[in-house]
Amino acid sequence: MTATLDDRVVPGTALLQDRIGNALVLHPDEPVSDEARDLALRIAADPGNDIVVLDLPEGVPFAVWQSLVRTWPRRRRRGVRLVTCRSGPGTAGLTAQWLAQLLRCVVHAPDGKLTVGPTGTVLAHSSPDSGWLRFRPGKPPVWSAKRYPAPAWDAAAVETRTLGPTIRAEPLTGGLWIHDTRDPQRVERHRTLLETASPCDPDAMTVVLGCPGTPPLVLDAVRLLWDDLTDDQRTRLRFAAYGPVTTPDGDRLGQTLADVLGAPVVCFAGLPLTAPYEDAAYPIRADGEPGWPAFARELGFSPRILPVSLPRRPVILGHRLPLDLGEEVAPLTYRADGDVWVEIVEAGLWVRPPQAPDHAERVRGLTADPDHCAVLFEDGLLPAARRLAERLTDARVTSRARPASELVRPDPERTFVAPPADPEEPFVAPAPDAEGTFVAPPPAPERWNEPTPLPVESRTATMPATAPEPPSKEPPRVIELAPPPRAVQPAAPPRPVEPAEILPRATPTPFSSPPVAPVPLSAPPLLVPRPASSKVDKDRDFLRRTLAVLDPAADVDSLTRAVAADPDDSGAVAESIALRWYLTRGGTGLDPLLCTGEDGDHRRLADLASAALERLPRQAGAVTYARTPAPQEWEMYQDARLIADWGFVHALTEPCAAQDGDTNVLIWSLTAARTGDFEPDDDAAVTDRVVFRPGTMFKVLELRPPRGRQRGSILLRELDPAEDGGFDPAPLPADAEAVTSLLGELRRWALSRPQPRAGAGAAARFDRLPGLI
Helix, strand or coil: CCCCCCCCCCCCCCEEEEEECCEEEEEECCCCCHHHHHHHHHCCCCCCEEEEEEECCCCCCHHHHHHHHCCCCCCCCCEEEEEEECCCCCHHHHHHHHHHHHHCCCEEEEECCEEECCCCCEEECCCCCCEEEEEECCEEEEEEECEECCCCCHHHCCCCEEEECCEEEEEECCEEEEEECCCHHHHHHHHHHHHHHCCCCCCCEEEEECCCCCCCECCHHHHHHHHCCCHHHHHCEEEEECCCECCCCCCCHHHHHHHHHCCCEEEECCEEECCCCCCEEECECCCCCECCCECEEEEEECCCCCCCCCCCCCEEEEECCCCCCCEEEECCEEEEECCEEEEEECCEEEEECCCCCCCHHHHHCCCCECCEEEEEECCCCHHHHHHHHHHHHHCCCCEEEEEHHHHCCCCCCCEEECCCCCCCCCCCCCEECCCCCEECCCCCCCCCCCCCCCEEECCCCCCCCCCCCCCCCCCCCEECCCCCCCCCCCCCCCCCCCHHHEEECCCCCCCCCCCCCCCCCCCCCCCCCCCCCCCHHHHHHHHHHHHHHHCCCCCHHHHHHHHHCCHHHCCCHHHHHHHHHHCCHHHHHHHHHHHCCCCCHHHHHHHHHHHHHHCCCEEEEEEEEEECCCHHHHHHHHCCCEEECCCCEEEECCCECCCCCCEEEEEEEEEEEECHHHCCCCCCCECCEEEECCCCEEEEEEEECCECCECEEEEEEECCHHHHHHCCCCCCHHHHHHHHHHHHHHHHHHCCCCECCECHHHHHHHCCCCCCC
């Protein structure tokens, strides 16, 4: 028979032994301390060892120990798991080594501060080397685990990691907590909830992100953690949002994680909590407190097929039943009464008929409100929804019945339909094999296993959800604040641009259809052509004479010396001087003159600068700047499909921290010139500036005015010169590709902190919208 510790009072000593929960508590002749009783009641049972809790003060005489253990059997088949309370540091280790030698058995003891989780897991942590140690007779102790019982992922969360100047990942009984460290008092307050109510899953590690009331967490920290893990450890991660996390505008945390990590991820539908809470995932309210116990528990997110692809609805991978909903007729779906079906969705419960309506995917994609469970119902099913809400109230779940049609009513002119899912390619969630070992999933699936396409609400006002109508016979409306410039004779086409001069984005944007790429330009009527060649001296005299009127402070001699020092400017001195002057403070007034449409020397000056821009490398991709448009500017853009700008248009290849406008202006560029080598050396200089030449035409793709704290956005696409003669106002594949590419860049920019790029002297360059002045 297996020898065990008995429960008798040891005669002749002042120590007593009481069986409490799964442990034998040794204590003096006085009541067991609350700390020892709580630990004994909560610690998980150990099938291979006897759990002994020493509830002893410091200074117990050695003779008492000897008389106590003399009654314990020698050469035991079972080991001892020893935990100490009220003793000084190091007591457990010294006692464990002595017991192992005396009893000739293995003794397990913790080294570090103990934290007992709600599911019985005991974390021993105070330093990287702390944890549970294994003591054997005649041998030095060996580190065995950070937690007892040791979960399969224990080795992935054994130490505190520094993931940034103010970001740290700390071990919890159930996994890791990544949070900001600048408010330690607030962190300690919220740590209590995670230590006392966060469960430990032996097969999946919970990664809690953020802390309420602290600065938003940057997902670069999660990427650092991800890179340090093995494939098996990555498949076991389950992410849970607790505090604010930086994500691109409009993106879910899980979708952003999947995109950043490039792999399927599983996120909790809230913060997972257990006793004393009901075992569920709780959406976190704005004040940092847990909301209602959600019915969906785990959600699966897959990375986008392409960086610019639209996201798909997350899949519910785990859920709980709040009450008896009736017969299960499909996954997550139950027949409540006759033709009344109830489906578990992320937002709560959905009361619907057996035939799912057309907006089913939109209902399934609604997120949960932290304050209450939504009981969504279809037309005619309000009584059933009210009965269900009453039953939820009896189950102590705050609910609110709401018509589904009001929450998912689409705007036909502001809806973009994602491609339908391929039912042959289901979401691959990390899962254990037959032996309980987690297996890394195959490469990220490209599509979701969903029955119908997901209509994704978009800000694109010009793309209907259905197939576009044939192009209108009427000519497009071109918005012009000023009349077009004087008629000019078409010049010879500019020289073709060499491939090396076309500067792609750092991350190329793939397309499902042939991309809109920079092409050698012909000279369309709306573009200002390069003037016929003339003598350098005449051009220089013209510059001196013209700049003396437009900008008396201009130093033509200094500009000339700068051009002469640049070997790339040989043969085009006047053009280079004109461009260098235009980029200084003095050139700010040229654009208002150009937009009046009047003739004069200022137009020849712009022709010279435009010719210099033509020789510069082009920017193919997204460019941007920030501005606060006036109400009348929004109105003018609302009525426009085509924008023509007769001045120069300035933008940036990356956002600028010095621009505080409430709206992001994003342009899909084909021919914008990068001006880096021509920038001035004062506060008018701009890093990463691009400039569109006069006469450039843009198509309005999307308008979204700012609302509350949400930034607005204006999306434009530069027209290919081949489109100028046959503009099509209907949505085109190039429009959809440009929108998704621009939004993809916006998401990428949102993950990084913008840098100052424009000096104070260049602020006016970005203070207007294309086509308006």
